[in-house]
Amino acid sequence: MLQASSCLLAVRYLRSRWVNVLGIVGVAVAVWAMILVRAVFSGFIGNIQDDVRRTSTDLLVTDLPHDTGYASLRDAIAGVDGVAALAPRLRHFGVFHVLTPQAQGGAAQFVDFSSASTAFVQLVGIDPAAEGRVSAQTQWYQHEHERLKPQDLDATPADQADPIKRLHVPAWLEWQGRRRAGLPVPTQPSLHRTLSPGLLLSLDRLYSHHLEPGFPLDIISARFDGQADGAGKETVAIRERFTFAGAFKTRHRIFDDTTAIVPIETLRSMLGHDFHDDGSIDLITDVAIAVVAGQDPAVVQARVRQRVRALPGLQQANVLDWVQQNQVFLDAVGHERAMMQIVLFVVMLIAAFLVYATLHMMVAQKTKDIGILCAIGSTPRGIGATFLTCGIVIGLIGSLAGLVLGVLSTRWINPVNDWLFENFGLEMFPRRLFDLPEIPCRLEPAWLIGVPVAAFLLTLLVAWLPARRAARMLPVEALSYE
Amino acid sequence: MTTPVLAAEGLHKSYRLGRTEIPVLKGVDLQVLPGEMVALLGMSGAGKSTLLHLLGLLDVPTGGAVRYDGAATTGLSAAARARLRHRHVGFVFQFYHLIPELTALQNVLLGKMMHRSVLQYLGERRQVKQQAIDLLTQVGLAQRLRHRPAELSGGERQRVAIARALMTAPRVILADEPTGNLDSATAEGVIELLFQINQERGIAFVIVTHNEDIAARCHRTVRLRDGRVVN
Ligand SMILES: Nc1ncnc2c1ncn2[C@@H]1O[C@H](COP(=O)(O)OP(=O)(O)OP(=O)(O)O)[C@@H](O)[C@H]1O
Ligand SMILES: [Mg+2]
Numbered sequence: 001m002l003q004a005s006s007c008l009l010a011v012r013y014l015r016s017r018w019v020n021v022l023g024i025v026g027v028a029v030a031v032w033a034m035i036l037v038r039a040v041f042s043g044f045i046g047n048i049q050d051d052v053r054r055t056s057t058d059l060l061v062t063d064l065p066h067d068t069g070y071a072s073l074r075d076a077i078a079g080v081d082g083v084a085a086l087a088p089r090l091r092h093f094g095v096f097h098v099l100t101p102q103a104q105g106g107a108a109q110f111v112d113f114s115s116a117s118t119a120f121v122q123l124v125g126i127d128p129a130a131e132g133r134v135s136a137q138t139q140w141y142q143h144e145h146e147r148l149k150p151q152d153l154d155a156t157p158a159d160q161a162d163p164i165k166r167l168h169v170p171a172w173l174e175w176q177g178r179r180r181a182g183l184p185v186p187t188q189p190s191l192h193r194t195l196s197p198g199l200l201l202s203l204d205r206l207y208s209h210h211l212e213p214g215f216p217l218d219i220i221s222a223r224f225d226g227q228a229d230g231a232g233k234e235t236v237a238i239r240e241r242f243t244f245a246g247a248f249k250t251r252h253r254i255f256d257d258t259t260a261i262v263p264i265e266t267l268r269s270m271l272g273h274d275f276h277d278d279g280s281i282d283l284i285t286d287v288a289i290a291v292v293a294g295q296d297p298a299v300v301q302a303r304v305r306q307r308v309r310a311l312p313g314l315q316q317a318n319v320l321d322w323v324q325q326n327q328v329f330l331d332a333v334g335h336e337r338a339m340m341q342i343v344l345f346v347v348m349l350i351a352a353f354l355v356y357a358t359l360h361m362m363v364a365q366k367t368k369d370i371g372i373l374c375a376i377g378s379t380p381r382g383i384g385a386t387f388l389t390c391g392i393v394i395g396l397i398g399s400l401a402g403l404v405l406g407v408l409s410t411r412w413i414n415p416v417n418d419w420l421f422e423n424f425g426l427e428m429f430p431r432r433l434f435d436l437p438e439i440p441c442r443l444e445p446a447w448l449i450g451v452p453v454a455a456f457l458l459t460l461l462v463a464w465l466p467a468r469r470a471a472r473m474l475p476v477e478a479l480s481y482e
Numbered sequence: 483m484t485t486p487v488l489a490a491e492g493l494h495k496s497y498r499l500g501r502t503e504i505p506v507l508k509g510v511d512l513q514v515l516p517g518e519m520v521a522l523l524g525m526s527g528a529g530k531s532t533l534l535h536l537l538g539l540l541d542v543p544t545g546g547a548v549r550y551d552g553a554a555t556t557g558l559s560a561a562a563r564a565r566l567r568h569r570h571v572g573f574v575f576q577f578y579h580l581i582p583e584l585t586a587l588q589n590v591l592l593g594k595m596m597h598r599s600v601l602q603y604l605g606e607r608r609q610v611k612q613q614a615i616d617l618l619t620q621v622g623l624a625q626r627l628r629h630r631p632a633e634l635s636g637g638e639r640q641r642v643a644i645a646r647a648l649m650t651a652p653r654v655i656l657a658d659e660p661t662g663n664l665d666s667a668t669a670e671g672v673i674e675l676l677f678q679i680n681q682e683r684g685i686a687f688v689i690v691t692h693n694e695d696i697a698a699r700c701h702r703t704v705r706l707r708d709g710r711v712v713n
Contacts (some may be wrong), residue, residue, distance in 0.1 A: 001599045002599060002600055003595065003596055003597065003598060003599065003600075004595035004596075004598050004599065004600045004602070004603030004604075005592050005595035005596045005598075007600050008584070008588065008591075008592070008595060009581070009583075009584075009592075012581075012583040012584055012588075013583060015583075016583045368579070369581050371579075372579045372580075372581060373592075373596075374540060374564065374567075375538065375540060375567075375573040375575075375579070376568065376573070376592060376593050376596065376646070376650075377564055377565065377567045377568020377569070377593065377596055377597075377650065378564060378568075378596050379560070379561040379564040379565065379597075380560050380561060380564070381561060382564075382596060382597075474541075475535075475540040475541070476535050476540050476541045479535075479540070479575075479579070
């Protein structure tokens, strides 16, 4: 029960002390910042998760021994209930070198590692026909910024195509690219037959290396040759020529920056595999799996894991869902948000301390009043309530103001950002850095309610200390306080 | 025999300063009958204010008891003492002791706003407000309702304090040198007011004063000397 006298005094005390506005502003700013920053961070994280999800398959069988073949795994997994499709993947590392006229000035054979036309990539060998069924890669090609269309990647019927040269570009396109790169070509495009397997790079790579479809580029890598038991091992340098076939863009920056997609058979042959030798291993490092729509991926994951580990030599194999596939990256992003929240929490603590300091000061200044109130007959509880009410009012106004400001800010952040940029060339958030059309904002209801409530409770807590001090004052001492 | 509205029985009060105990009151006996006006005299430092604080339950005696209408107040909690004080006594101080942030009217209303929830108070607000205005009118401040203490003269402030003490309809008012800070003409007016209230409302008074003339006009005079009451 709040006494009428406590209420009146609290309002009067607050109104006659502008310093209390400081406390209100402090709480409001803290709540505002927590809501806005969290919304933007969550927006970014949501975008990042979407992007990461786009580059990941439902499930991925990985951590396979280095000489694992696909056929036995495929037969084992394909029968698992809930598996819709699967595709082989082979990862390897390499350096690519662009044979553009700008880069090599006619001398196509010379590789300069310091030049901008050379970059380190992770080669991902895929089976284009199978890959389309397990991942959204075909959607990557249809990105809004895309200048390129996939160059009839699957134009050739599967049974007729040379599997080593899948992802190939049309002969006339390769003819143009080779001619511009200074490589030998027939006099007529019609006399040319596509020579090199296709290779896909990200759109950013396309821009930074001035690539165009049909351009030749070389992949330089290495492999170990020798017996499986390690005897007679030697390092063999590999150099394979590809034709740039097209670009993708997943928006997952790390993936886009480091990935080159090549036909899996090409990569296998680079690693010493002979497609025409039946005894040769159809090498893979991963198996990508699409789960039947409506099935619980976790359940299918467990089934696949059981089936895979039952195979000889695959006890250590792992089956990862899309989050696990990107665990380190997602954890890093989440960690960043947590760090930000700690910073904001400190802001909140400072605001709380501000409230505490002003109320503590108020109690000291009002010691005489406390004595007077005692003389009139106020109970200790009534006196404490007066100062606690001050805290409640500060917390309530501050939290609500912060909430309203926070919600309004997320609404207006993009117009304001645009306006700042147009009129002053300023950007609060450099959107280009993140390659986003606008600042993403995601308001989470729990956070929206939780933050103001927590701020209010915190204010209440810090107001309680001075209030208790006031309530415990001895009437006579308070009265004779000078 | 009438029960005294306020009684002190063998009141002791000593202050502890470090290791030494300084006795101020050494067995004060005092009875104040309903409607009685008692003047309390004594040298500076005799313990008059201390006694008044004990009588008003603002402080706890080291020995003896304070009785309100015959009932002992010993051993009560701070909250219980506050409620009893609120119902039974009113204070008037030498330095007025008004709340500077509140208007004259609000200062007077404060007593009635205590021990009432906001809703309860809002329900009876008109009535209570009228009562406060009537009291301020009676003490001659009908034109000063919305003035803050800082905008009032010393005499006017003391009148507001008196109206505030009356607001809770106490049985006894404890006045600690109510005119000590006023010039003689103003003091005269305030004292007149106290006598008038005593007559009209039958409220008992204990008035601490150094002024023998005022003391002489009271029903009874008691002196504090060496920690005891001398009649
Ligand atoms: N809190 C305290 N601690 C220690 N001593 C105190 C305290 N309060 C009062 N005293 C002492 O008690 C004695 C009585 O003080 P009190 O204020 O009651 O005197 P008084 O009669 O009202 O004097 P005055 O006429 O000057 O107002 C004084 O000697 C004073 O120093
Ligand atoms: Mg005194």
